Amino acid sequence: MQYLYNIIKADYLQRTRSYSFLITLAVTVFMAYSFVPPDTASYTTLSALGYKGVYNSAWVGYVSGIMTSFMLSFYGFLLVNSGIKKDIETEVGLIIATTPVTNFKYLLSKQLSNYLVLLTITGITFIVSIAVFLVRGTDQPFILGNFVFPYLFFAIPALFVVAALAVTAEVFLGKRSILQFIIYFLLFGICMAFINEKGGSDTGVFDPFGLSLMTKSITQHINTHFNEDIKSVSFGFIFNGHKTFKLFAWEGLNWTPIFIFSRLLWIGFGLGLIYISSLFFHRFDFKQAVTIKKKKLQSASAVSATEAGQLIDPMRISRSVLPALSFNYGIYPLIKTEFLLLIRQGNKWLWLLNAALWVAMFVAPFKYAYSYLLPVLLFLQVTRWSELVTKEKTNRIHYFAYASYKPLQRMLPAQIMAGILLAISLSLPVIIRSISTSNLYAVIGLLNGAVLIVLLAVALGILTGGKKLFEVFFFLLTYAVINQVPFADYLGSLPDHHAPFFIWIVLMMNLTLTVVLFIARRYQIRHL
Known part of the structure; x- marks a missing residue:
């Protein structure tokens, strides 16, 4: 048990002391404050066809609890799904493998550390929800239970399952981060479709978020x-202008024993996932895979050596007949190398999906290609761009990279240009279709957006020293773009954003990010 506690404590402190966690926490606090919008807001988080609840303690507490359960389950997976991977990269796992800790206890400790990170954010949103009620409440009495029970029965069991799924995904999918994201969000979508199915259970037993129980109570x-x-009833950040709602007083849910027992079943389901994963966990033993790889390399080297020996006699090699060394201090070779690293990263099968979406953008209606297919295609490259400037530290070669010839004038611009080249290449179908219709504002908006997303990846990678913050931020940004949230439309897909004013705003953001990231990288190089 002492080993288990130490692993949980070390992992939790490592995660919560990072800049990415602090920034994510700040964003979450802002979102928690937005869960209950003011009367003058142009959006709502719960839409019941023209009806909105009075801001009493039940409405504020339950809406905050259900939105925390839903939103944090949505992007929390990205926040905590790299615990085992970090132990592999830092080689801490090799030390853990020699300890008496069993596979189940180790994976349980990673799951619990994931869970504590999510609970920390949940605790902050809980405090913010009470503050929101005190600010926006309509002279209604404060009832603590209306805040405690939604978080206790909605958020806590759901996030336990999310933390378990993050560990399970790492065990079975290893370093295939983008595949983990795709499968998780497919499962999330299937779960939401099952919850929203007409004729679903009124007890909410099969709903890990408690969403169906609350929506049916409100509709009834x-x-x-x-x-x-x-x-x-629709949940989420729904932008519908300054719409007038009919008010109704909703007093919360009547908790049934079967629903409370179902929360324990969901927690048991999470523990079951951890136990099954422990049966297949590699325990940081890569000897077999390395042996197979070595045999292939040795056989290939033997063949190459045999062929080379037939052509060249090592005893007759003369330095004078070898080609002279040539030096190239230009930036083009670096751009080429960085671009090849980007396209060769990850599994080759993912490019089949990328190619399918790329071709679909030529034949799909322009609106859907611009507003839905392109944001999804760009998000599928999240792991490529997130490692654009962090791979040197991850592989511990930043000491050599920063000491190279003019790293600020050659290496960093080459990485940025390679990332922008990839983004523009993926956006070509929409760019070409925009040019064919003489929609120059759309073309400029697309180029601006491609540059913005790469500069964000570079800036956040340099400032935080990791890739996690960009992955979470890019996911939330893509979710907002697909839901056509106006202020998140970085690609300019909304008609109102085909205007010089919006283009200038994005351009100024790009210039600001460029200045910030160069200053930050210059500081890192000088204080290495």
């Missing part, structure tokens, strides 16, 4: 008191 309340026939 509105239908009973206002003679309506509302079938569903």
Whole structure:
């Protein structure tokens, strides 16, 4: 048990003391404050076809609890899914493998550290939700239970499962981060579709988020008191302008024993995932894979040596007949190398998916290609861009890279240009279709957006020293773009953003990010 506690403590402190966690926490606090919008806001987080609850303690507490459960489950996976990978990279796993800690205890410790990170964010949102009620409440009495129970029965069990899924994904998918993201979000979408299915269970037993229980209670309340026939309630950040709502007083849920017991079952499901994963965990033993790789390399080297021996006699090699050394201090070879590193990174099968989306953008309706397919295609490259300037530290060669010839004038611009070249190449179908219709503003907006996303990856990578913050931020940005949130439309896909003013805003952001990242990298080089 002492080993288990030490692993959990060390992993938790390592995660929570990073800049990326602090920035993610700040963003989460802002989002938690936005879960209950003011009356003058142009958006809502719960849409019931023109109805909105009075801001009493039940409404504020339950909406905050369900939104925390939903949103943190949505992007929390990206935040905590690299615990085992970090132990492999730092070789701490080799030390752990020699200890008496079993596979199950080790994976359980990683799951619990993931869970504690998510619970830390949840605790902050809980405090913010109470503060929001005190600020925006409508002279309603404060009832603590209306804040405690939603977080206790909605967020806590759901996040336990999310933390377990993060560990399970690492065990079975290893370093295939983008594949982990895709499978998780497919499962998340399937789960949400099952929850929203008409005729689902009224008990909410099969709903890890508790979403169906709350939506059905709200629809029944509105239908009973206002003679309506509302079938569903929409959750999320829904931008619908300054719309007038009809108010109703909702007093919360009546918790049933079967629903409370189902929360324990979901926690048991998470523990079951950890146990199954422990049966297949490699325990940092890569000897077999390395042996097979070595045999292949040795056989290939033997063949090459045999062929070379037939052509060249080592005893007759003369330095005078060898070609003279040539030096190239230009930036083009670095751009070429960085671009090849980008496209060769990850599994080759992912390029089949990229190619399918790339071709689909030529044949799909322009609106869908611009607003949906292109943001998804760009997000699939998240692991490539997130490692654009962090791979040197990850592989511990930044001492050599920073000491190279003019790293600030050659290496960093080459990395940025390679990333922009990849983004523009992936955006070519939409760019070509925009040119064919003489939509020059759309072309400029696309180029601006391609540059922005690469500069964000570089800036966040340099400032935080890791890739996690960019991955979470890019996911949230893509989610907002697909839902057509105006302020997140970095590609300029909305008609209102085909204007010089919006283009100038994005351009100024690009210039600001460029200045910041060069200053930060210059500081790192001088204080290495």
